[in-house]
Amino acid sequence: MIMTALLYPLATEKALNMIDRNNMISYVVDYRSGKSEIKKEFEETFAVNVKKVNTSMNIRNTKKAFITLQPQFKASEVARKLKLV
Numbered sequence: 876m877i878m879t880a881l882l883y884p885l886a887t888e889k890a891l892n893m894i895d896r897n898n899m900i901s902y903v904v905d906y907r908s909g910k911s912e913i914k915k916e917f918e919e920t921f922a923v924n925v926k927k928v929n930t931s932m933n934i935r936n937t938k939k940a941f942i943t944l945q946p947q948f949k950a951s952e953v954a955r956k957l958k959l960v
Contacts, residue, residue, distance in 0.1 A: 880908035880916045884957050885939065891959065894950045899943045900957075904930070906938040913940045921956065923948040 884890075885901035893899040904913055910928040918925055924945040931939045944950050954960045 880904050880912045881920065881940075884954075884959060886959055891954075893941070894954050894960070897943065898946065898948075898950045899941055900950050900953055902940045902942060904938050904940045906932065906936055908938070910940075913942070917942055921953050923953060 882903045882905060885903060887901075890901035893901060900917075902913075902917075910930060913930070914925045914928050917923070917928075924947070926943045926945050928943075929941040931941070933939070944953070951960060
């Protein structure tokens with residue numbers, strides 16, 4: 876079992892725009908982790924409910940997770956905890 880699925884948050888301009896527009900946080904995750912592991916760890920770490928997780932693999936063997944939160948939770952509050960905004 877993987878120790879931690881979440882590695883670090885993405886702080887690109889596109890990722891920061893998705894926080895307000897789509898209530899979504901972008902994270903670089905361990906390439907071996909699955910969507911359910913990412914969702915579980917994110918919910919436990921930030922005490923929020925996740926609506927869905929989309930993942931994308933890069934040619935450099937890095938994996939990005941796009942984590943959409945339930946409407947009652949704000950991605951901007953999580954971004955503040957992560958010091959992204």
